[in-house]
Amino acid sequence: MNVIEARSLTRRFDSTTAVEDVSFEVGEGEVLGFLGPNGAGKTTTIRMLAGIIAPTSGYATVAGQRTDGDVAALHEVIGLLTETPGFYEKLTARRNLEFYAGFYPHIDPAAQVEKYLKMMGLDERAGSRVATFSKGMKQRLALARALVHEPKVLFLDEPTAGLDPEAAHDFRELVRRLSHEGRTIFLSTHNLTEAEELCRRIAVVKTRLLALDTPENLRQGLFRRQVVVQLAALPAGMTEDVAKLPFVRSARADGTRLIVQLADAEHDRPELVRRIVELGGQVMSVSEEAHSLEDIYLSLVHEDTR
Amino acid sequence: MNARRIRNIIRKEWAVLSGDATTFLLIAFLPFLILAEGFVVVRVAAAAGGQAILDNAFFQGALSKLIAAQPAVAELPPLDRVGVLLVTQVNFFLLLIPTMIAIYSASYSIVEEKLSRSLEPLLATPVRTSELLLGKALAGAIPAFLMTWVCAGVYVLAVVISGWARLLPYVVTANWYLDFLLLAPGIAVLSFLLGVIGSSRAKDFRNAQNLVLFIVFPIFALIGVQITGVVWFTPLTTVLLAVGVFVVDAIVLRLAVRLFQRESIIIRWR
Numbered sequence: 174m175n176v177i178e179a180r181s182l183t184r185r186f187d188s189t190t191a192v193e194d195v196s197f198e199v200g201e202g203e204v205l206g207f208l209g210p211n212g213a214g215k216t217t218t219i220r221m222l223a224g225i226i227a228p229t230s231g232y233a234t235v236a237g238q239r240t241d242g243d244v245a246a247l248h249e250v251i252g253l254l255t256e257t258p259g260f261y262e263k264l265t266a267r268r269n270l271e272f273y274a275g276f277y278p279h280i281d282p283a284a285q286v287e288k289y290l291k292m293m294g295l296d297e298r299a300g301s302r303v304a305t306f307s308k309g310m311k312q313r314l315a316l317a318r319a320l321v322h323e324p325k326v327l328f329l330d331e332p333t334a335g336l337d338p339e340a341a342h343d344f345r346e347l348v349r350r351l352s353h354e355g356r357t358i359f360l361s362t363h364n365l366t367e368a369e370e371l372c373r374r375i376a377v378v379k380t381r382l383l384a385l386d387t388p389e390n391l392r393q394g395l396f397r398r399q400v401v402v403q404l405a406a407l408p409a410g411m412t413e414d415v416a417k418l419p420f421v422r423s424a425r426a427d428g429t430r431l432i433v434q435l436a437d438a439e440h441d442r443p444e445l446v447r448r449i450v451e452l453g454g455q456v457m458s459v460s461e462e463a464h465s466l467e468d469i470y471l472s473l474v475h476e477d478t479r
Numbered sequence: 480m481n482a483r484r485i486r487n488i489i490r491k492e493w494a495v496l497s498g499d500a501t502t503f504l505l506i507a508f509l510p511f512l513i514l515a516e517g518f519v520v521v522r523v524a525a526a527a528g529g530q531a532i533l534d535n536a537f538f539q540g541a542l543s544k545l546i547a548a549q550p551a552v553a554e555l556p557p558l559d560r561v562g563v564l565l566v567t568q569v570n571f572f573l574l575l576i577p578t579m580i581a582i583y584s585a586s587y588s589i590v591e592e593k594l595s596r597s598l599e600p601l602l603a604t605p606v607r608t609s610e611l612l613l614g615k616a617l618a619g620a621i622p623a624f625l626m627t628w629v630c631a632g633v634y635v636l637a638v639v640i641s642g643w644a645r646l647l648p649y650v651v652t653a654n655w656y657l658d659f660l661l662l663a664p665g666i667a668v669l670s671f672l673l674g675v676i677g678s679s680r681a682k683d684f685r686n687a688q689n690l691v692l693f694i695v696f697p698i699f700a701l702i703g704v705q706i707t708g709v710v711w712f713t714p715l716t717t718v719l720l721a722v723g724v725f726v727v728d729a730i731v732l733r734l735a736v737r738l739f740q741r742e743s744i745i746i747r748w749r
Contacts, residue, residue: 186746223603226742245605253603259596261491263498268491275487276604318600
């Protein structure tokens with residue numbers, strides 16, 4: 174069942190188009206990574222999905238609620254972690270959370286506040302003013318705020334931006350726990366490792382939706398599988414001879430490595446090795462060239478720029 | 480509108496206020512400064528210009544309106560009539576208190592949320608714009624009109640201590656109660672709603688204060704009409720005026736909701 178559905182979402186600001194014709198679905202309990210460069214429309218998309226701003230055209234539904242109508246009901250079932258935490262700095266962490274929890278009729282605010290202060294490891298500093306908190310603590314408090322009413326859907330906008338590696342790691346652990354609880358999570362991020370680690374599917378955006386799939390499918394769609402044959406030495410003419418083989422699409426040399434693109438990598442790999450040996454090559458190892466999510470991302474974003 | 484959500488906003492605003500010494504002191508002391516100023520003006524005017532006031536055509540007109548509203552005043556000695564006239568004016572002068580507090584503290588209400596970036600998470604909760612704005616207005620208006628009541632009590636005490644106890648039956652009348660129990664809350668809410676509108680349209684604190692001062696000016700005019708004696712409010716006209724102010728409160732709340740452009744606030748405040 175889809176929890177988030179966006180249909181041709183478009184948002185213009187005067188003459189600038191921030192988001193154009195973006196459509197996608199997110200299933201229940203899924204963590205969707207939303208990747209894109211600065212100014213790609215990630216925050217604008219989140220704001221439209223969270224009912225903070227209205228689309229210029231198109232529409233979205235989140236947990237069965239239209240995001241461009243009366244949003245009070247929508248806001249009872251979503252949690253939003255904004256790009257900047259934004260707290261009442263003179264109030265304590267507990268008082269801040271109590272304030273936000275006080276808007277939801279279906280929860281016991283005091284119990285929920287204590288639960289999430291503890292979950293985020295902030296219970297010992299609950300009585301301290303937020304102004305005294307580090308960025309990582311504020312970010313954890315912001316996540317507690319987004320969760321205090323037990324939302325079904327969570328929007329996280331750049332949750333680990335500016336955090337030190339340890340704080341970012343802890344934060345990812347929290348997101349993983351939330352995912353295991355069955356919450357649907359929409360994660361906007363610059364951090365490709367984070368996206369690959371946490372998300373089943375990845376959307377790459379740059380005003381428009383450039384791609385949306387699992388990292389593996391994106392890899393296969395963008396880069397054909399390539400076999401890397403490590404040789405003891407590269408005999409003269411070997412690269413050209415291999416390239417002429419009927420099941421080989423292309424071949425290139427990289428030092429003593431031969432990088433070969435096959436029509437069918439699974440089926441043709443043994444035959445390739447046999448023919449290389451026949452041509453006088455001494456095969457040391459055979460592997461498949463791996464493409465990182467960064468390769469996919471850069472390829473998509475740069476292709477769109479061109 | 481949901482009363483629980485409005486109460487939640489009021490409680491938060493008060494918690495923030497209690498941690499802000501400058502605003503807290505302003506709300507605590509400004510009303511007494513206004514009161515002291517009013518009292519000194521009345522005493523000086525009565526002491527130095529009692530007879531001159533009686534001879535002045537403008538004040539004669541005001542006195543005749545006072546006597547028309549309260550015929551018993553005609554029985555008082557001439558200088559006591561002047562005393563009642565002057566002491567009564569301070570009632571309306573005290574209604575300036577919520578307006579003065581609003582110029583300062585309501586200006587901050589939305590601007591502060593913008594600057595601390597706390598508005599976007601707040602708008603992601605189920606709170607409605609009308610609840611948010613009314614909550615913010617009431618959070619300022621309630622202490623403001625409570626301070627007005629305290630000042631009215633202190634003023635009566637000052638009148639007694641300064642030797643004018645005999646004038647009290649002509650000052651603390653039905654109209655006096657209506658001014659403070661009915662009109663003061665209405666004017667306080669109106670001042671703060673207008674202040675919140677100014678704050679939601681302003682770019683920074685200074686801009687907000689200038690805007691709010693401009694917006695609440697009509698309230699000064701309303702009070703000035705009474706202070707100058709151009710119009711003398713009877714209990715009936717005070718009740719009608721108070722009802723009118725509450726109707727205006729409701730209209731201004733609707734206007735505030737329309738003028739509160741959450742999209743431009745969120746998008747333009749980076």
